[in-house]
Amino acid sequence: MATRDSDMSGGTGTGTLQRPAMSRILQANPVVAVLRAGHAREYAPVIEALAGGGVRSIELTLSTAGVFELLPELTSGFGDRIEIGVGTITTESEAREALAAGARFLVTPVTDVGIVQAAVEHGTPVFPGGLTPTELLAGWRAGATAVKVFPASTVGPGYISQLRGPFPELQVIPSGGVAIEEAPDWIRAGALAVSLGGPLIGDAFKGGDLGELTRRAERVSALVADAVSARSGG
Template identity: 70%
Template sequence: MSQERMTRRPGVGLALRGNPVVAVLRASHASEYAPVIEALAAGGVTSIELTLSTEGVFAHLPALVELFGARVDIGVGTITTAEQANEAMDAGAAFLVTPVTKLEVVEAAVDRDVPIFPGGLTPTELWSGWNAGATAVKVFPAGTVGPGYVGHLRGPFPDIEVIPSGGVSIEDAPAWIAAGALAVSLGGPLLGDAFRGGDLTALTGRAQRVTALAAAAVAARGAR
């Protein structure tokens, strides 16, 4: 890998800068996504990750981007190959997320200046993704380490940007942001039963709550 590639890094999207919350959506089929995205957007969550463990993501992504792209950033997660990364970007993905550190996936996103959040847990994995040009690294599963892990990583890697995912609850969000996380990533604790016929108004309420908690944590961190 060239030094030029190592120093290139896609920037954080405006949506994530405005609200440091990523909603992770998993459903039986991507045709179920639109009402849930609408409810999340109504609650202020503006970064939406569509996971490839859901059938039909690539087929439905262009229409979802056309429908919601002016209000939210829609990215694709659970990417494990460069081919999937390029297909997602071709379909309009605003960012990419991986469950593991695959440098060829990071390189594909960096080459096209698309934000990329590769997953890892160990310092070796997380540094590898960051050093390859990741926008931020996804600590996964974050519930196994806790917010204090951010400070431990910042010891040897003072500039590394971190997004925790997996085992992060709505109530956990402020602690992670206070610890220095760029954003938090939530799936089940935020989505609840939304894809099983649950109340979408309640989903909007949860989105509003995590948005408010995250904003307060960012403000408190800035005041220190």
């Protein structure tokens, strides 16, 4: 599914842009879990524990070995109840390999227009990373579903309201140092979703209690849901 924006450049021209839409899974619970492990074969039980707590948008980072090889198996095993994307993508060739392997969304730590366009052509949601207004606007104009403010902990939630002044249409997802208790602050500030790694995953890949991981997932899901409801006046 895609939404149509007027003018790919963000101006007032006559071109159109098919911007891939946010998934229904992420709409239902706007939390992305960022997973890093020694090897992708460690992912399945952690994904299951996160899903048990309501977090069903899972980013597998390319800093982990075996992601491309095991992605089809993981996607097939979890089916439609989970969406698995690939993150830490820094080249267009990695983007196309991730798409071919079945990634449901792409995430980058940088603003690379070629990566964004590869995802847009495929109709797949893409969240390019950036920090400065120039970087974020470039990713948005290229067709990003939302731009990833990274590292978010260096600027804080107030940065979104500052960006919305000159760029009212910009959709933002903070990532990098977002704590569980801070997640609702970002939502109230206008974030489309929040992305959490270490604060959510904790010691899950080091023999930690997966029941505790599920409880952390439940906690952040509840906090974000309350913030979304408050923001919408519900």
